[in-house]
Amino acid sequence: MLILVYAKKIVWQLLRRIPFTSQYRARRWVEDEYMGFAHQNLRHLFLSIARFAHINRPINGYYFEFGSHEARTMRLAWSHFRHLFSWDFVAFDSFAGLPDIEDIDKQAIWEKGKLETREEDFIRIVTKAGMPRNRLTTVKGFYDQSLTPQLQQQFLPKKAAVVYVDCDLYKSTVPVLQFIRPFLQIGTVIVFDDWNCFYGDPDHGERRAWHEFCEANPEFRFVKFVSTNEAQSFICTNPG
Numbered sequence: 463m464l465i466l467v468y469a470k471k472i473v474w475q476l477l478r479r480i481p482f483t484s485q486y487r488a489r490r491w492v493e494d495e496y497m498g499f500a501h502q503n504l505r506h507l508f509l510s511i512a513r514f515a516h517i518n519r520p521i522n523g524y525y526f527e528f529g530s531h532e533a534r535t536m537r538l539a540w541s542h543f544r545h546l547f548s549w550d551f552v553a554f555d556s557f558a559g560l561p562d563i564e565d566i567d568k569q570a571i572w573e574k575g576k577l578e579t580r581e582e583d584f585i586r587i588v589t590k591a592g593m594p595r596n597r598l599t600t601v602k603g604f605y606d607q608s609l610t611p612q613l614q615q616q617f618l619p620k621k622a623a624v625v626y627v628d629c630d631l632y633k634s635t636v637p638v639l640q641f642i643r644p645f646l647q648i649g650t651v652i653v654f655d656d657w658n659c660f661y662g663d664p665d666h667g668e669r670r671a672w673h674e675f676c677e678a679n680p681e682f683r684f685v686k687f688v689s690t691n692e693a694q695s696f697i698c699t700n701p702g
């Protein structure tokens with residue numbers, strides 16, 4: 463039985479490589495059209511941030527990324543910002559994948575430990591893409607433990623130019639927003655990569671954490687910036 467399952471899988475994989483089969487056409491469509499669309503959107507987002515920060519210069523500081531996994535977005539950040547700004551790049555991640563999934567974040571796609579990339583692998587991927595090692599800092603740990611006031615002091619007084627939030631879950635986003643509070647300046651761009659996860663429900667995920675943060679900090683002002691089918695970004699116009 464197991465052999466049959468494997469055989470079927472191998473045949474399917476082979477068909478995907480033979481031109482003019484429907485499996486080949488499907489693979490090409492997914493790789494070129496569908497994933498190309500997702501990549502195009504990300505490029506649009508990163509180029510828009512570059513344009514915004516360049517026109518309004520000087521916006522100095524950090525590129526903070528919360529949720530770094532396989533460095534897809536960190537590499538985009540490097541390739542889109544390196545020629546215009548001297549930002550330092552900081553990746554905050556457990557480097558052990560997702561934490562325990564609490565009731566509010568339960569959904570079939572999330573599992574404890576999923577999306578793990580080891581810290582050394584992440585550093586290797588990013589430096590191989592050309593980022594000098596001294597421009598990259600990694601902070602390893604689950605946010606409820608790692609994002610401490612002491613850590614804030616280590617990074618202050620420099621502020622954040624960009625905060626990229628890609629940690630999927632409500633429970634993960636809450637400590638992130640608490641942490642970035644003193645790093646906000648006029649012009650900081652905050653991106654929520656997973657804005658439409660949880661079917662776009664405002665009572666879940668990054669949306670919920672953001673609304674709660676804005677309600678608890680009415681002295682901060684933000685305006686909407688670029689949105690894609692997946693992400694939503696904001697510009698800080700008054701950091702309290």
Ligand SMILES: C[S@@+](CC[C@H](N)C(=O)[O-])C[C@H]1O[C@@H](n2cnc3c(N)ncnc32)[C@H](O)[C@@H]1O
Nearest residue numbers: 529530531532533534535556559604605629634
């Ligand atoms: C969707 S992946 C990030 C993808 C990444 N931006 C990329 O482009 O390759 C989500 C990441 O968030 C991290 N993460 C989620 N919740 C976390 C938490 N509470 N503490 C630390 N890391 C967390 C996971 O380890 C995972 O690497």
